[in-house]
Amino acid sequence: MTATKGLEGIVAATSSISSIVDGVLTYRGINIDELAEKATFEEVAYLLWHGKLPTRKELDELIAQLGEYAAVSPEVIAGLRLYPKNANSMAALRTVVSSLALYDEEAQDMSREANLRKAVKLQAQLPTVVAAFARIRQGLEPVAPKKGVGVAHNFLYMLTGEEPDPVAVKALDKALVLHADHELNASTFASRVTVATLSDIYSGVTSAIGTLKGPLHGGANEAVMVMLDEIKTLDNVEPYIQNKLNNKEKIMGFGHRVYKNGDPRAKHLQQMSRQLSELKGDSTLYEISVKIEELVTGQKGLKPNVDFYSASCYTLLGIPRDLFTPIFAISRVSGWTAHILEQLDDNRLIRPRAEYVGPVGQHYVPIEQRG
Numbered sequence: 060m061t062a063t064k065g066l067e068g069i070v071a072a073t074s075s076i077s078s079i080v081d082g083v084l085t086y087r088g089i090n091i092d093e094l095a096e097k098a099t100f101e102e103v104a105y106l107l108w109h110g111k112l113p114t115r116k117e118l119d120e121l122i123a124q125l126g127e128y129a130a131v132s133p134e135v136i137a138g139l140r141l142y143p144k145n146a147n148s149m150a151a152l153r154t155v156v157s158s159l160a161l162y163d164e165e166a167q168d169m170s171r172e173a174n175l176r177k178a179v180k181l182q183a184q185l186p187t188v189v190a191a192f193a194r195i196r197q198g199l200e201p202v203a204p205k206k207g208v209g210v211a212h213n214f215l216y217m218l219t220g221e222e223p224d225p226v227a228v229k230a231l232d233k234a235l236v237l238h239a240d241h242e243l244n245a246s247t248f249a250s251r252v253t254v255a256t257l258s259d260i261y262s263g264v265t266s267a268i269g270t271l272k273g274p275l276h277g278g279a280n281e282a283v284m285v286m287l288d289e290i291k292t293l294d295n296v297e298p299y300i301q302n303k304l305n306n307k308e309k310i311m312g313f314g315h316r317v318y319k320n321g322d323p324r325a326k327h328l329q330q331m332s333r334q335l336s337e338l339k340g341d342s343t344l345y346e347i348s349v350k351i352e353e354l355v356t357g358q359k360g361l362k363p364n365v366d367f368y369s370a371s372c373y374t375l376l377g378i379p380r381d382l383f384t385p386i387f388a389i390s391r392v393s394g395w396t397a398h399i400l401e402q403l404d405d406n407r408l409i410r411p412r413a414e415y416v417g418p419v420g421q422h423y424v425p426i427e428q429r430g
């Protein structure tokens with residue numbers, strides 16, 4: 060038995076949800092470029108769960124159902140008030156999503172209908188708890204969700220307590236479309252491993268959130284913003300990046316396990332970052348980002364991934380840095396739950412083997428004889 064470090068190149072499941080072939084990402088066979096231009100996030104979530112785009116009636120029903128489920132129980136909000144105000148926002152999200160199960164009577168119901176309903180509930184409730192914790196930690200009261208609006212609109216509304224600008228809603232909606240699913244990424248794999256033991260969907264999504272949190276995965280978008288904040292000015296880009304490259308440090312937002320010739324999602328976020336800069340009349344962040352890309356791609360051949368231009372986009376939308384990765388989760392929960400449903404439709408315990416490289420032939424030594 061020989062291990063493959065990081066399971067690189069290992070095909071660990073069959074899936075009909077999303078695919079990456081020759082650098083092209085599709086959701087249910089539809090190119091992400093087409094979905095980014097034409098689809099709303101709710102259409103994409105429906106597509107991931109059901110394998111087809113919704114009719115007008117099905118879409119209206121889904122939006123109504125999301126509105127129905129978006130409010131969380133008062134105990135969940137009371138729990139959020141007990142968290143330390145300076146808690147890491149992904150740690151808070153991981154904890155609160157786990158707690159959602161405690162207040163859902165059908166949390167342990169493993170029927171397909173109940174699991175599909177819980178997928179929609181999780182999709183509806185993640186934005187509510189992310190926005191509620193963001194407000195509570197600022198000493199503000201949470202804002203109750205609206206009915207009849209999309210996920211992006213509702214999230215921005217709950218975050219600020221004000222009707223969001225349609226441009227901001229459209230931009231966030233597109234970012235949600237681009238982050239919704241991504242084949243067998245680390246957090247999706249974690250969610251499938253968890254439910255393959257026949258544990259419940261909340262456990263699967265909690266595992267996924269813990270996995271997404273890391274800076275090699277979803278946490279990279281926040282790490283990119285830390286870097287942009289440290290760089291501050293265009294003149295500082297070159298010495299800052301050169302120093303990191305000389306010290307063999309990783310530049311966050313670059314490189315990818317699967318895409319070696321560029322992440323197809325990055326160009327959409329770059330375009331959005333440029334447009335938002337133009338609207339704001341301040342292109343500093345965008346220009347800094349472009350210069351970083353020129354240097355990193357020029358010197359290392361590494362291309363930006365989905366997280367690189369997300370950072371400037373979210374900042375230009377007025378979203379604080381520590382909400383970047385929770386926003387990734389708000390989108391990716393659609394993909395996680397689609398994968399959980401798919402796993403449970405044809406389940407087998409996921410239990411690989413390890414190549415043992417430790418000592419052999421050892422014996423128990425009584426404690427008084429140990430050095």
Ligand code: COA
Nearest residue numbers: 274275276279308309310311312313314315316364365366
């Ligand atoms: N900055 C600098 N060097 C990088 C790099 C980066 N962002 N990403 C990869 N490399 C280098 C590695 O140092 C390694 O070089 P070496 O062979 O000289 O040791 C080589 O490229 C291969 O990288 P490796 O980390 O083994 O690739 P991986 O497939 O295991 O990792 C990522 C993929 C995404 C984890 C990795 O590219 C990374 O850490 N990127 C930054 C974090 C990030 O943006 N994550 C979000 C992914 S969507």
